Amino acid sequence: MLYCPKCQLLIDSDADRCAACGSKKLREPGPDDPVLLLTTDETNTTMIRSVFQENGIVFVEQDSGFGSPPSILLGSRPFYGNRNIFVAFRDLDTAKELLNGIGIADAQDAKLESGSPAPEEEPEPEEEPMSSRKRFFWRIVSAMMFILIVWGVVAAADFLANALKAFFTKGGF
Ligand SMILES: [Zn+2]
Numbered sequence: 001m002l003y004c005p006k007c008q009l010l011i012d013s014d015a016d017r018c019a020a021c022g023s024k025k026l027r028e029p030g031p032d033d034p035v036l037l038l039t040t041d042e043t044n045t046t047m048i049r050s051v052f053q054e055n056g057i058v059f060v061e062q063d064s065g066f067g068s069p070p071s072i073l074l075g076s077r078p079f080y081g082n083r084n085i086f087v088a089f090r091d092l093d094t095a096k097e098l099l100n101g102i103g104i105a106d107a108q109d110a111k112l113e114s115g116s117p118a119p120e121e122e123p124e125p126e127e128e129p130m131s132s133r134k135r136f137f138w139r140i141v142s143a144m145m146f147i148l149i150v151w152g153v154v155a156a157a158d159f160l161a162n163a164l165k166a167f168f169t170k171g172g173f
Pocket residue numbers: 004005006007008009018019020021022023
């Protein structure tokens with residue numbers, strides 16, 4: 001693992017230059033080197049702040065220059081821009097564990113999460129040959145049901161008419 005002192009980023013040992021600034025002045029990270037842990041919003045920063053303070057993790061916060069409004073416009077209102085959180089290299093693993101503990105993934109996962117959401121729309125399942133056969137079956141069944149119902153109504157009406165006729169003939173009013 002290499003370290004870019006300029007960006008305070010950890011770089012894969014395979015890479016010969018910093019992924020962020022392109023600097024080749026990389027060195028082994030020392031235990032006190034500040035390392036960018038993640039960039040996150042103010043809500044997460046508040047949680048991180050308290051959990052790190054509870055666990056004695058020394059950290060540095062820095063406004064993420066990207067997309068933060070000018071401070072003049074901001075006035076005394078709370079800052080809602082993104083913040084970079086740095087921890088000492090020796091605390092990096094502990095810090096990441098703490099982040100996982102409070103449900104904040106590390107920088108890489110956070111990027112994935114905030115990016116385009118996972119595709120939830122599944123493509124319409126292809127219609128199986130069975131389903132059209134089934135539909136045909138049900139069409140036949142419902143047609144037969146309809147005929148049965150009509151027949152039933154007719155038969156019932158017929159029965160009723162006969163019963164009434166019988167009643168009136170027997171009653172002999
Ligand atoms: Zn760099």
